[in-house]
Amino acid sequence: MIHSKQCPKCGSRRIAGPHKMHSGDGYHLAIDLPGLPTATVEAFTCADCGYTEMYADEGGLYNIRKSGRFVLNAPIEEIRSCPYCGTSVRPGARSCPECGNNI
Numbered sequence: 195m196i197h198s199k200q201c202p203k204c205g206s207r208r209i210a211g212p213h214k215m216h217s218g219d220g221y222h223l224a225i226d227l228p229g230l231p232t233a234t235v236e237a238f239t240c241a242d243c244g245y246t247e248m249y250a251d252e253g254g255l256y257n258i259r260k261s262g263r264f265v266l267n268a269p270i271e272e273i274r275s276c277p278y279c280g281t282s283v284r285p286g287a288r289s290c291p292e293c294g295n296n297i
Contacts, residue, residue, distance in 0.1 A: 204242055
């Protein structure tokens with residue numbers, strides 16, 4: 195959604211964000227990376243249908259790329275790109291998680 199600037203559910207271009215996500219105890223929501231600093235999560239929301247996506251912050255994304263657990267334990271070179279929008283797509287996926295097109 196942040197790359198295509200369009201909601202994958204309704205097609206709207208009215209995307210609001212980023213919004214910081216908070217846990218129930220008042221702290222920012224974070225992705226747990228054992229032995230590494232966590233990644234703060236930000237959200238973007240479609241102002242028309244309410245669909246929301248969450249993304250890791252830049253520092254956390256670096257840690258995830260470096261030491262994260264990958265879907266199906268696939269090496270990075272096996273992860274494909276969507277031919278429509280260029281988003282990384284996990285092996286075996288039938289549609290793009292960003293633009294929703296069948297791949």
